[in-house]
Amino acid sequence: MMTVHFTCKNCGSGIHVYPSLEANRIQCEICQTQQEVHFDQNHMEAILKDCPCCQRKDFYSQKDFNRKLGVIIFVVAAIISTIMLWYGLGPQWYLSTFIVLYAMDFLLFRRLNMIAICYKCATIFRNVSNIEQVPGFNHEMNDRIVYADHNFEGKPLDPH
Ligand SMILES: [Zn+2]
Numbered sequence: 001m002m003t004v005h006f007t008c009k010n011c012g013s014g015i016h017v018y019p020s021l022e023a024n025r026i027q028c029e030i031c032q033t034q035q036e037v038h039f040d041q042n043h044m045e046a047i048l049k050d051c052p053c054c055q056r057k058d059f060y061s062q063k064d065f066n067r068k069l070g071v072i073i074f075v076v077a078a079i080i081s082t083i084m085l086w087y088g089l090g091p092q093w094y095l096s097t098f099i100v101l102y103a104m105d106f107l108l109f110r111r112l113n114m115i116a117i118c119y120k121c122a123t124i125f126r127n128v129s130n131i132e133q134v135p136g137f138n139h140e141m142n143d144r145i146v147y148a149d150h151n152f153e154g155k156p157l158d159p160h
Pocket residue numbers: 008009010011012013028029030031032033
């Protein structure tokens with residue numbers, strides 16, 4: 001099932017919801033601010049065509065990168081190399097630790113799922129069934145949507 005991660009317009013907290021045809025309002029757990037949502041049958045089938053928050057049709061896809069995991073891997077590598085240094089092992093040993101952990105990070109990163117994000121309101125969509133139809137991030141589109149309030153109506157610019 002598709003999961004939707006809204007950003008509270010008032011305090012910026014994340015609000016996680018599953019699409020539901022009955023739900024037309026969501027409430028922020030932090031500041032209790034309510035905002036309107038518009039779920040339709042497409043959302044119930046994990047098809048992303050319209051944003052349930054701002055009702056735009058312009059999205060981009062990216063890897064669901066877990067920043068915390070990257071930090072943990074880096075800390076583990078630092079601890080291991082400190083221990084190696086303590087035991088008097090040469091730099092080639094702790095350098096190789098970093099390389100191994102970097103490779104692990106790379107493999108984990110590559111295996112991560114793709115997510116779709118709304119240009120206009122930054123709502124994040126996970127487990128989108130038509131994710132292949134969502135193009136990658138386009139700087140020009142982002143600038144025109146965010147700064148000039150342009151609406152591409154779901155017709156992305158050709159990537160250059
Ligand atoms: Zn809030």
